[in-house]
Amino acid sequence: MMTLSQFAHGRSGDKGNHANIAIIAYTPAGYDWLRANLTAEVVAAYFAPMQPSRVNRYEAPNVLGLNFVLEDILAGGASRSLRVDTQGKTLALTLLQMEINPPNPEAMTRNKEQPQ
């Protein structure tokens, strides 16, 4: 089994009690696959134990990015959350550990030698 982190990188942060998670594909082929498969529903199901009230997905094709907004996932946000990660800073790494099984992983893998 492969993980999302092999095909994408990302970053997360807070907006009040909501968190955003940006997932950025390493290749255009990876972006196409993620766009089709990493839907708001899939992300909502993955984070279900943390009870987001709603997940919205936005697209930023110029950076091969998908931006997920997970509403009410921070148990109060920066000011009121009782969790150690009050601001959802680690949620991108959590999502990047998701197990996935794309049919053509070679086309989605980071090639740092290749000029960007």
Next chain:
Amino acid sequence: MKTVRIGNGCGFWGDSIDAPIRLAQRGRLDYLTLEYLAELTMSILALQKQRDPDTGFAGDFLDVLQRLAPTLQQQPKLKIVTNAGGMNPTACARRAKEVLQKAGLTRRIAVVSGDDLLPRLDALLAQHPFTNLDSGEMLQTIRPRVVSANAYLGARPIAEALKQGADIVITGRVADASLTVGPALAEFGWAWDDWDRLAAATIAGHLIECGAQVCGGLWCNWREVADWADIGYPFVDLAADGSFTISSDAGPGVNRETLAEQLLYEVGDPIRYLTPCVVADFTSVSLQTIDNRTMRVSGAHGSEATSTYKVSIAYRDGFMASGTLMIAGPDAVTKARLCGAALLQRIGVSVDRSHIECLGAGACAPGVIVPSIEPSEVMLRVAVHDGRKEVVERFAKEFAPLVTSGPPGVTGYTTGRPAAREVFAYWPALVEKSVVQANVEVL
């Protein structure tokens, strides 16, 4: 084409105090920006100012300014734009002037104010419900508990201050990106409705506002950072047409990955990034690699700003405390959970909200990441939130007893009782721009 170099040496209050000095020395900047205000910083500053009318601003800025003095001697044209003023930009400016005088420097300091809505909040409430943008509730429900209410001003008063000849601009609450958009407006004289250029400068400001986060900090491919000690801080070379290059003064620089991660950081809909000056489309820009530590960003598109300012309101919401204990040996997670439950029961009354977590066993994403191997030790962390300070203080006294009255393997109680701290909850709202007047005063 004329370009202006703007660098950001501080991403939040608590960021490196060396970074601004290094960036100013190595970056050959036209403008140094310093960003100090997180969502809830204003409430803390508001209470400071209530206790002492000469405080209520980010004191770190004065230390930075003092240490910057030799660089300012060498670079007489370097200008500084900062929101360090917090709840009291006038007092901050007065103190900054003293610091500069002691260092033998003469600089014109400008103060941007008008963001503080608290003194006339009740009058404004007659026409503005200040509905909570997240929950839809009306502010009236918590009005007596409000401690601060600040509108996020835009770049315009910063640009006016610079045009009036200010070398240092000290603001209260402004949108973070405005610290960059202001200098761009002053340098290039763009029209207030030149949406594409305003969007370009907004994107530049958004990219550098969190300091090192755009140039190596938090980068997922962190193994490629050679020197974490000198990570570098970012600057942009912004051109009159709005295009810009972005790099940093040390470290790995800016590449496609670090830039993309920061572009979408704390963003909702990237097509409509709302600021006081413009609605910026973050998906409109093209990225181009210039060299292995410099990117070019061009093609920004923007549209007309909304008729409102965002308002950040903070209100008193009881007390919180959190404490930790180290739990080692076999069955660490089971023992930690048992200790946490016992601790809450021993308080003797039920608290409004509580949370037990095991650091080292999936606490950051509870239920989502579950460790496949039982950890040999975990840090028990228990946190409570209650309206009664005495209950929270009582809770804080129940950590130490577990060292002798809990299961075996409890240790690490060395830092004393956790403190009960007052909670300021966050209330985001909107206010019509027409009722907010930004003020610029050059000292």
